[in-house]
Amino acid sequence: MIIKLDSVKALFFDEGGLTTDTADIYIKDDRIARIVRGGSADAAKTGELKPDKVIDGRNKFAIPGLINAHTHAYMTMFRNIADDVPFTEWLFETISPLEDAMTEKESYYGALLADLEMIRTGTTTYVDMHMTPDESAKAAFDSGMRVCLTRGLVGDTRDDEGGIRRLNEALHDNETWCDGDRLTTMLAPHAPYTCGKDYLEYIAAFAKEKGFGLHIHLSESLNEIDGVREKYGMTPIEYADKAGVFDVRTIAAHCVQLTDNDFEILKAKNVNVAVNPISNMKLANGFSNVPRMLEKGISVCIGTDGAASNNSLNLFREMSVEALIHKGLNHDAVTVSAADVIKMATLGGAKALGRENELGELKEGYKADITIMDLRNPSFTPANNLVSALIYSCNGNEVDTVIVNGKILMENKEVKTIDEEKLYYEMDRIGSRYKKLHQERKGSE
């Protein structure tokens, strides 16, 4: 199958910086086969590429598909159920008990709803820390998105029955669903406060031996930082480092309130920091110091976290907030630019997945993961600076067509892989059940 994006404005990461250029982009099967920049195609070069389908690119803007580097897709079912409450109350008194009541089928629909939301807002890839083997994978498989499935691992010691079961579930997903391309796996020890020292060391060693990357929440709340200090006499970053977590490719979500030494470790160990500014602000956890991370050359990617703590999986909203907060906090209008943030959501995510040689850019030979925006929108008008528009003006509604692995998942705003009516019907029922459960719990307190 050959698809041609004809005369489309496209975003490129050239040596000198970000540029937008008119181009013809040829997709062959799952990859970008040819990009002809500067207007009309050179027939001699593209002769063998006879398109089966041509997408009219006039008034369209193609960008690399966005990468949500930290989320919990199934959590859409808890959207707007517990807001404006403190972090520990939110997690331990609301979300965790509801998660205990969650059925596997419900988690499938929760994840599918997340996929629908992300496709509609231009995300093509996400890193999912989930709780239900098979169901989260099945949603990812059905939606057509590119997903790194990471089953959350919780345990005390390496002999911990629950801890071993969860690890086996992660391995099961990997063997059953992952093809090493569209669906992949990392291991996800949940956090320092849910993984005992022995268990964390075991998972880190296992990942190293078997060649898995790691995905973990680190340094998210002051509560966590104080707890780890009290128990082990070090910061969560130091603790993870000591446990061997950073000896493999790691995505560390959050990383707020870091010490000087924490920054040194993250840089020295080439850790990928997934910042989640909205979740951090909403749960009053503070801010990741992204200006300092960028200054030090630490790899930064961006995620939305789950829909219970954001409450949206729209990366356009997340990118905008990320570019704005540090300016306000630091009284510095120059810090964390629009270009910095779009790179975090594309190149940064690709690197976090260990796939910077085939994801995150519109480049020949790269995977055909492309988000096409409709320039006929007030947010893009006048077209003074399309990169600025992406970060400061767009809200995600401008996303028109989404391609993942060479397959069109949404075209002219119509999502092709998900039966939306059925999904809304199921989610209405699931949502009502959790609302009732939550109210009963609150009532019995």
Ligand code: NI
């Ligand atoms: Ni999270």
